[in-house]
Amino acid sequence: MAVLVTGGGGYIGSHMVWALLDAGEDVVVVDRLSTGFRWAIAPEARFYEGDIGDAALTDRIFAENPVDAVIHFAGSIVVPESVADPLSYYENNTVKSRSLIASAVRAGIPHFVFSSTAAVYGTPSVLEPVQEDLPLRPESPYGSSKLMTEIMLRDTAAAHDFTYTALRYFNVAGADPKGRTGQSSANATHLIKVACATALGKRASMTVFGTDYPTPDGTCVRDYIHVTDLVDAHLKALQRMRAGGGSLAANCGYGRGFSVLEILDAVRAVHGGDFDVAIGERRAGDPAMIVADPSLAKRELNWQPRHDDLSGIIESALAWERHLARKNSF
Ligand code: UFG
Numbered sequence: 001m002a003v004l005v006t007g008g009g010g011y012i013g014s015h016m017v018w019a020l021l022d023a024g025e026d027v028v029v030v031d032r033l034s035t036g037f038r039w040a041i042a043p044e045a046r047f048y049e050g051d052i053g054d055a056a057l058t059d060r061i062f063a064e065n066p067v068d069a070v071i072h073f074a075g076s077i078v079v080p081e082s083v084a085d086p087l088s089y090y091e092n093n094t095v096k097s098r099s100l101i102a103s104a105v106r107a108g109i110p111h112f113v114f115s116s117t118a119a120v121y122g123t124p125s126v127l128e129p130v131q132e133d134l135p136l137r138p139e140s141p142y143g144s145s146k147l148m149t150e151i152m153l154r155d156t157a158a159a160h161d162f163t164y165t166a167l168r169y170f171n172v173a174g175a176d177p178k179g180r181t182g183q184s185s186a187n188a189t190h191l192i193k194v195a196c197a198t199a200l201g202k203r204a205s206m207t208v209f210g211t212d213y214p215t216p217d218g219t220c221v222r223d224y225i226h227v228t229d230l231v232d233a234h235l236k237a238l239q240r241m242r243a244g245g246g247s248l249a250a251n252c253g254y255g256r257g258f259s260v261l262e263i264l265d266a267v268r269a270v271h272g273g274d275f276d277v278a279i280g281e282r283r284a285g286d287p288a289m290i291v292a293d294p295s296l297a298k299r300e301l302n303w304q305p306r307h308d309d310l311s312g313i314i315e316s317a318l319a320w321e322r323h324l325a326r327k328n329s330f
Pocket of ligand 1: 078
């Protein structure tokens with residue numbers, strides 16, 4: 001059997017492709033290369049360049065390959081961008097996911113793993129780590145666009161011979177420990193990526209978005225998870241569904257939070273030098289604090305994170321930034 005990875009040229013998708021190949025799986029990738037890169041896709045994977053919303057293409061991919069599972073990463077991922085341009089988020093994350101799910105159902109594909117997000121919770125009503133049964137109240141079009149896809153999957157699984165796992169990612173960071181891939185978009189906005197790029201002098205400075213949140217140091221608190229542990233949760237989800245496990249939505253985080261200022265201190269410590277940081281206004285759509293309760297994923301998926309170490313996450317992110325600097329200057 002083969003696994004179809006959508007968005008396999010992107011940050012998390014390219015790690016997933018390597019992890020599947022490492023596990024001996026046959027891998028097919030579809031990516032329109034709008035934010036992903038052809039070079040990031042492992043050469044052993046069969047590659048189709050195109051859009052997941054193109055039903056003729058996805059029907060053809062399912063006809064040409066013995067796919068039994070889809071792992072669906074393709075989508076738009078920047079919270080503030082979704083606030084500024086909501087309809088493109090509903091188009092990319094909801095409408096095109098609907099087309100892909102319909103194509104999978106037509107082809108009789110039994111298993112589907114979906115990249116969902118902690119943003120489906122919005123600002124949690126509790127201070128503790130969030131569990132999956134909390135009310136889902138996204139505060140950004142990004143979170144809503146992903147929640148709508150979770151709902152489509154739930155209803156599709158009730159109506160068809162179709163099982164899904166929605167993994168609600170917290171803040172994904174770091175890079176492949178073997179140095180094969182990493183977060184490569186030139187205009188990435190995620191905190192650890194931006195801080196590492198600034199530390200290395202690729203950016204002149206960066207900004208802390210808001211210091212007046214109701215958190216211990218006034219900056220937002222997030223649960224940062226190593227991308228290697230995250231893709232491992234997908235492998236575990238695949239194994240569980242293939243063994244007959246039912247549909248599930250589960251958090252992927254470590255259960256502890258760091259503030260923006262703590263992350264910047266950790267980047268300074270790992271890098272061994274200071275860099276220019278400005279204090280700015282709050283950014284639209286940011287909840288003050290969100291940390292995962294990962295018990296369900298550990299119990300149901302038998303997921304055992306191995307890279308829960310902030311310095312290690314930052315070291316791998318810095319190593320990838322240095323690699324990109326060398327690659328792009330040649
Ligand atoms: N931040 C800064 N300066 C920057 C970049 C980020 O202060 O240059 C702050 C943000 O305001 C936020 C925190 O760092 O408080 C983390 O921001 P990111 O952009 O790195 O990540 P988000 O928390 O906005 O979003 C990420 C994922 C979502 C996921 C969410 C869950 O992109 O998919 O985490 O918290 F839902």
